[in-house]
Amino acid sequence: MSIDVHCHHLAFSPKNGGHIHPKFSKSYRIRWYLNAIGVLNWQDAFLGRMPEKERLDERYRELLVARLDASPLGHAVVLAFDGVYDANGFFEPERTAKAVTNDAVIALCKESPKMLFGASVNPLRRDWRYELDKCLDAGAVLVKWLPNVMGFDPGDVRIEPFYQRLRETGTPILMHVGFEYAVPNINIRFSGLDRLEAALRAGVTVIAAHCCGGRIIYDSPSLFRDMRTLVAKYPNLYLDVAALASFHRKSRFLNALRDPLVASRLVFGTDYPIPVHAWAFRKETAGRTIPENYFAKDLFIKEATGLEREALTRGYAPIKKRLLIARPETFHQVV
Numbered sequence: 001m002s003i004d005v006h007c008h009h010l011a012f013s014p015k016n017g018g019h020i021h022p023k024f025s026k027s028y029r030i031r032w033y034l035n036a037i038g039v040l041n042w043q044d045a046f047l048g049r050m051p052e053k054e055r056l057d058e059r060y061r062e063l064l065v066a067r068l069d070a071s072p073l074g075h076a077v078v079l080a081f082d083g084v085y086d087a088n089g090f091f092e093p094e095r096t097a098k099a100v101t102n103d104a105v106i107a108l109c110k111e112s113p114k115m116l117f118g119a120s121v122n123p124l125r126r127d128w129r130y131e132l133d134k135c136l137d138a139g140a141v142l143v144k145w146l147p148n149v150m151g152f153d154p155g156d157v158r159i160e161p162f163y164q165r166l167r168e169t170g171t172p173i174l175m176h177v178g179f180e181y182a183v184p185n186i187n188i189r190f191s192g193l194d195r196l197e198a199a200l201r202a203g204v205t206v207i208a209a210h211c212c213g214g215r216i217i218y219d220s221p222s223l224f225r226d227m228r229t230l231v232a233k234y235p236n237l238y239l240d241v242a243a244l245a246s247f248h249r250k251s252r253f254l255n256a257l258r259d260p261l262v263a264s265r266l267v268f269g270t271d272y273p274i275p276v277h278a279w280a281f282r283k284e285t286a287g288r289t290i291p292e293n294y295f296a297k298d299l300f301i302k303e304a305t306g307l308e309r310e311a312l313t314r315g316y317a318p319i320k321k322r323l324l325i326a327r328p329e330t331f332h333q334v335v
């Protein structure tokens, strides 16, 4: 059975647990994504004619459930997205580009047995312990962080109790690493490779998203080497291949596939709803029919490029302790 460890839920209406900053909701970026996944037609996307938030949310949920159910994947970890918090640990809507509550993802996961809950808890929020424990009780298999967008430094000493709680409960972090174009940044340094080590040293299992990013279009040999050094040093570090079927991340993907040590830590992830650039992989997929289904297409392109079969099931390893508690029947099927 195969697993996608990196699939986003998205919601616009506060009624559905969503938050979108007015500026971000009108941006070309968000309209482009919604059009690319079929939530918004191109005329409306071009003219900025957005339907009611509730309708967008409904369409997003329907499409995600239908696509995942029709895909060859066994499971996908569907992610919440926490916001930005001020110095006193209170939510700051003005500085938060987008957010989706844990409760919204808990509700969504009831709609498909293929969905596993990926919680998102900003470690600087006042009530982080309550929120984290609530999510673990509700079956969370990991915690998702985008430190650069959520506005905190993973090396901040105040986060140590959070790391300790994750270690005690066997909960991994899926952490964004490297450059970011999909969502506006608060501080890009917070997603630097050097910020990964605090969690790893604390004994927390980390899945570094996008194979740590590297450099856009032409990967950086030195950034790749630094990542490789971390992989060699920490057996609790995994790397996901989310969004690597895109033209600007292809170079990092190819480098990762060529290096046996790095390739041995790769786990499959898509980064739904980020568009897949099939045209950038024409050579690898030549003469073969690319599937229509988003998840099948992403999987097909990555396998055609050289992703090993093992990477499709390896994603169960970092979450296995949580899976045993949350979904024992699934655990026994897949681990």
Ligand SMILES: [Zn+2]
Pocket (backbone or CB within 6 Å): 006, 008, 242, 271
């Ligand atoms: Zn993502």
